[in-house]
Amino acid sequence: MLMEEPQVGTRERLLELSAQLFRERGFHATSMRDIARAAHMQPASIYHHFPGKESILHELMRGFLMELLHSAANASDQAADATGRLAAFMRTHIRLHATRAMVALVTDSELRALKDPARREVVMLRDRYEQLLQDILRQGVQEGLMYVPDVKIASYQLLALGTGVVFWWRPDGRLSLEEIVEQHVGAAFGICGVGRGKRG
């Protein structure tokens, strides 16, 4: 026991490299040999850190969703009203989806590849996240600050909006991340009819 921690754990490096490869080629098109080659080891060595290929995907998804849940809960707790909470939610959602684009895209697009004990857990986490957003919307409607025909559908629209960023955002793009974040907050307000009054 009581070893000093390595600078960056092999396990974490494997997770990061896997996310990169899963994003580029997709889960099923990425082989353990691909991951091993990227990490400069033999395929067999990976099994010292993970019980199998699917568990790498599982870990990636669970980690990202927990991070999302944590950030969203924190951010929207500090806001005064529902529009502030919505803005905070969208801001952390998009920031995390942009800065951790590899894992984000994998989490959003490779659910199919997970089999049922792991899959169920990930779906549950995602549902909790959606619930968080729907609570904000319900509060906003009740307070008369937002106008949405249907809370569930509006939440899908907002998540699609924020998640879509991972497909095209590049750190060296034309606009800064914060500009994009604010444009998406604006779009989210537009969808929810913020500042429109009770009748559209």
Next chain:
Amino acid sequence: MLMEEPQVGTRERLLELSAQLFRERGFHATSMRDIARAAHMQPASIYHHFPGKESILHELMRGFLMELLHSAANASDQAADATGRLAAFMRTHIRLHATRAMVALVTDSELRALKDPARREVVMLRDRYEQLLQDILRQGVQEGLMYVPDVKIASYQLLALGTGVVFWWRPDGRLSLEEIVEQHVGAAFGICGVGRGKRG
């Protein structure tokens, strides 16, 4: 020559079944044997209709994108102003994405699986489609009917909004397709600031 057409061509049936399987499991997780089993034939027989697995995906994507382009061009030509064209664009986009959900999801999520002669063609078709939407937005901004900070980003937002429908829509769901379509037209107007005046 001059054979009577079969009721439904084997080729078309293969395309439809492949789309279904690609959607459920993903392209790389679907084998030729899976497709053959679904079509009640032997794997080798598929090669009488397609030169390979990838060409099935290519055909699916090209077909759907051409349908999308055709519908969008037709629909928005019949509208009077930019807001009408935007509404028409979103309506056909969402209707096609809902009624042809299998192919739509595959088209939107399996681009990675295509190699470069085919991939380039599909990307070109998709770019033409995006261009169509961006033209509408530019026109709307010029006419003072819409307010968007950035046309390109707004188009990404609108496409993410409309494409997201395939992930959750079910024909026997709580709301009818037309209700959902109209809620998305509303959301699109919200994003573009329709009916807001030049200053938000």
Next chain:
DNA sequence: CAATTAACCTAACGAGCGTTCGGCAGGGGG
């Protein structure tokens, strides 16, 4: 009726897959 062709079959190929087995280096603890 002979020739051709479309549509499908059985069988198999080589390659690559996820995974497992047994072993080897090396450093800290008893």
Next chain:
DNA sequence: CCCCCTGCCGAACGCTCGTTAGGTTAATTG
């Protein structure tokens, strides 16, 4: 000093993959 545990390795397992070769059938054509 020896043991054991961690981290890694080389080699191989059984399996499935996309694809191909070659043959059979039934319908169409000249």
